[in-house]
Amino acid sequence: MVEVIWPKASEDESAKSSRRELIGRMAIGVAHEIRNPLTVIKGYLQLQEKKSTYCNGDSLRIIYQEIHQIETVITSMLSLAQNKAINRIPENLNHILAHLYPAVQQAAARNGIITELLLPEHLPRLALDAAEIGELVLHLAYNGIEAMQPEGRLTIGAEQTAGTVTLYVQDEGSGIPPEQRERIFEPFYTTKSGNTGLGLAISLSIVERHQGKIEIVSGAGAGSVFKVMFPVLEQ
Template sequence: MLPTSIHRRTYIIVSIVVSIPLILWAFVNANRTYTLLQYAVKQELITAATTLEQRIPASYEQLLKSDDMLYSPSEEKRKALNRHLQPIVDEVAKNYPSFGLGYYSPELNIVALAPFNSEILGAKAHRLSLKIYETKKMDIAYLDSGVTRDEQPLMAVNYPLYYGGQLIGHVWANYKMDDLNRQYYFLILKYLGLIFLLWICVLLIIHWAFGRMEKALHELADQVKNGSYNPNKLVEFPQLIPVLNTILNLYKDKEKAMEEIAKLDRLNLVSQMAAGVAHEVRNPLTVIKGFLQYFQKKELTTTTQDQYRLILEELARVEGIISDFLSLAKSKVTQQKLCNLNHLLEGIYPLLSAQALKQGIELKFQLDSRIPNCLINDKEIIQLVLNLSRNAIEAMSKRGILTIQTQLNGMEIILLISDTGCGIPQEILKDIFNPFYTTKDNGTGLGLAICASIVNRHNGTITAQSIENEGTTFRVAIPV
């Protein structure tokens, strides 16, 4: 439902927004931790070196003296020194298992070391480590893999060994940087793993949110497709409510317009039929009527006279139906002249009150004196009023009230014809203006269709409102 490009774009944007700062944070944090670790290692190297320096019991010479080796060859001297110093180095090394430690003499080179390696014993230190004899101060150095014995980068602390104010050698403590680097890489990996997990969680949340949104949109689309939707269900998309209302109204307007067109089509068809029927039936009807009138005058018995009268009455009914057809067939505005609706109504008042009186119905006129003259076809408007009034009278039993009202509403003249009759069920309200729609045994169903076509020719509207068993009001609006 949502275009995939929106999904993809959101995933990419969120991935960038979440991942890049987190990755930067991971590197900055790992580097900071690395620096801290480096500092800690440096401090420990210094501590280890000073511990070695403090543990030495005497000068190298005194140690050699105690072993009686002062004038022996270098190898023997070194071994004698190693006997004294190796246990010290081994003991201190126990506390610093990851460090390299040792004693150095500028004449005898390496004299003791941990971890012990007999091959390195007596080896000369690298010239960078021997700088201490020039500076005579503690020296902290990073030695890269090219200069170290086992080709691993080291951080080394060389601490001077003074005895009686004399620099007699140095102790060293070193640490393989690879161990630290490994910790650094492990840290980076840990952070990246966390970021990856976080990223997956964020994507899952987005996926879930999109899923919910899509479901709601699907529901909405289905509801709109069915022509109705519940705005309360749209709490997540309140911005869509006015849009959908507009679409729905357009849809309803379109449906209404289609209905109107269908109705007009049917009216057109009826119009054509009416024209044909009128033409074909009226002439033979006139001939039949003429002959019947001629025979009626000749026949003398009352029974046959009555029968002729009945036939002629039925013929008059047929003629009436044909006239109705003909008025439906009219589609052009014909013979409109300036008239006042109130005057027209007053003119047919006697006729209407006679019909009403016959049925025991009260007739009320409520005419608005502000009604102006306007262009109308007086005969058609009278027919409209008579049709609507006849329906109203037919819908009422005795003691009903027929009210005819006029009103001025802006640029419209309103005609209201109300009754207190049986009313029209809501489900058939939409059909009553269709030609031939009738609920009466002897009705043709053309009365309201004719009213609608008259109103249509006057560019007006006609609507009906009804409550069952209470009454009906027809409202005709004609533009001034």
């Protein structure tokens, strides 16, 4: 059985907005408090590396990897919390996807995943922030890659319907279990080891900033399709 899942609307939008604002302020404060000492630590490590042989290469590599992981989480938290203003201009979604596709191919190849890009010949222009849409596509693509075993197929494409253009990312994973469906867009919710659980939450915030809609078509053993619908620019 294939089900369509989308983020549920809150019963009280005012309370939801206030809660988001509070969480956002807290996340920004925590992120800055962590980032400042991390910068100092990183600087002293680089100085120590030049002056001493106390730390061998492997030890320093592990330290830098862990610092980089913390910095990645901080950057994601800030991206999610700030709900930043975006610069939306008329863009061709095909061009954005074609530009990103080589990066997706490389990431997929490292995991033994086959990729496919399906783009229609003509698409109407959309009001998009190209950098944010690029981040959205990469989050959805990496989510699909992580959901599959080697030799699975990841398909990225676009299609036009009346008044909308749909971006879709399809994987051949095991589908989304029922217990995950209510929580999949929650910040820090993840079932994957080493995953921050922020990718889909950030994806949802990007879609909302573009006045779009995101939904998932998924079923047990049938893989998942993430669909993002964008309104077409009025001529």
